[in-house]
Amino acid sequence: MPVGTVAPTHHPTLAPSRAARELGLKRGEFELAAHLGRIRTVPDPDGAGRRVPRAEIDRLRATEGFPEALRQSVATVGTTAGAAIVDVPAGRFTRLARLGLMTPVKFYVNRYRAVVWLYLAEELREFAADGKSAALLTGRMPEGLRDQLAAGLDLRARNWRGRHLGFLLRQADDPWERAGAVAAFLDPTHLADLVPDPHERSHLHRFRPGPPAHGTPESPAAHLAEKIMTAEHPDEIGWLRNDLARAVDEARAHRPAPRPAAPPVRHPPRLISSTARNRPSTPRCDPPAARTAERPRGLLGRLRGRGPRPARA
CATH class of the missing domain: 1.10.10 (Arc Repressor Mutant, subunit A)
Structure with missing residues (x-):
């Protein structure tokens, strides 16, 4: 070198x-x-x-x-390009996606605050090549499916949530992280119901990922992304609640949530009763002071201490 x-x-x-x-x-x-x-x-x-x-x-x-x-x-396409891949009009492609027959892999919010779903081109090619899909790509849509669409069925957000949850679980390396991944798709009221302990809930929030970034925080796009992230169908909410309860139990068994240290015990000041405060104090006995008190002081004391003089002979 x-x-x-x-x-x-x-x-x-x-x-x-x-x-x-x-x-x-x-x-x-x-x-x-x-x-x-x-x-x-x-x-x-x-x-x-x-x-x-x-x-x-x-x-x-x-x-x-x-x-x-x-x-x-990993190439992705929107509705127009996706429809071209499966060789159907864009409107039919959207109806098939709403029925959950195609699962979005990403989404973004455009400048008109509309959600644009993206699909894997590879998966769409496989869907078109599958002989079972032929009846859905041509001819009249089956009556049962038409009824579901008329009732407002749209499984695109739900299917994306399921796919995104799988991604979060694959990257979770800790039981609390797995619990946080499931919790990411439930609103706070469900979390408070399933995890009533505030210390556990606070610890769980540390591992609860937010939705993919869309716009600045608190912007309309960010609020829309948060809405898409949150489960809304009763059956979806039900199995997420069951999964979260099981995941939290496993996390507790693996490692309890940390709790703040207990404050040091402070003993209250010693209280003195009113009787004790009013009781006269007993003076201490001081031997030198006692001897001084016993000894008469001054001239009168000396005269008294002399006693009677002996008579002269």
């Missing part, structure tokens, strides 16, 4: 930004690949998110068709 050349540093794990560059992915593509389990990540030892093992980078780079095959596996 030439003099002055610095040897390359081989880190056992890489930051997401560095891993994305080495895999030829945009940041959004990398995040989606990690969400889908296409890229294995591990916790950062310093607690700063997730990292990618160097061995995982080497594994992916050695796969056939890298990097194009990896990019295609």
Whole structure:
């Protein structure tokens, strides 16, 4: 090695930004690949998110068709492009998605505050190629499905929640993290009902992820994303509550939630009764003072202390 050349540093794990560059992915593509389990990540030892093992980078780079095959596996499309893939009008595609036959993988809020759902192009191609889907792609929609659509059925948000929960659980490395992942899809009233202890609830909130970032905090887009994150169907809420109760029990058994240290015990000041306060104090006995008190003082005392003089002869 030439003099002055610095040897390359081989880190056992890489930051997401560095891993994305080495895999030829945009940041959004990398995040989606990690969400889908296409890229294995591990916790950062310093607690700063997730990292990618160097061995995982080497594994992916050695796969056939890298990097194009990896990019295609996380390619997403909206309604118009999705309809073109399955060869149906956009309106029919939306109806199929509302029926839950296609599961969104991402969403964003556009400038008109409308939710735009995104789907994996790879999954849509598989759906179109499946012979069981042919009757849904052509001809008249079955009557039962038409009735559900007329009643307002829309399973896109619910299906996205189920998919996102799977991602959060895959990345959870601790029982409290798994409980927090389930809690992320329930509103605070359900959490207070299932976890009444405020210390446990506060600890659970530490591991409760929020919705994917959309807009600035407290913005209309952020509020809409929070609404999409929260379960709304009674049966969905029911199984989430059951899962959370079980997850919290497992977390308690693994490690109780921390509690604040008890304050030091302070003894109250000693109280003196009114009787004791009013009782005259007994003077201490001081031997020199007692002898002084017994000895007569002054001239009269000396005269008294002499006693009668003896008579002269």
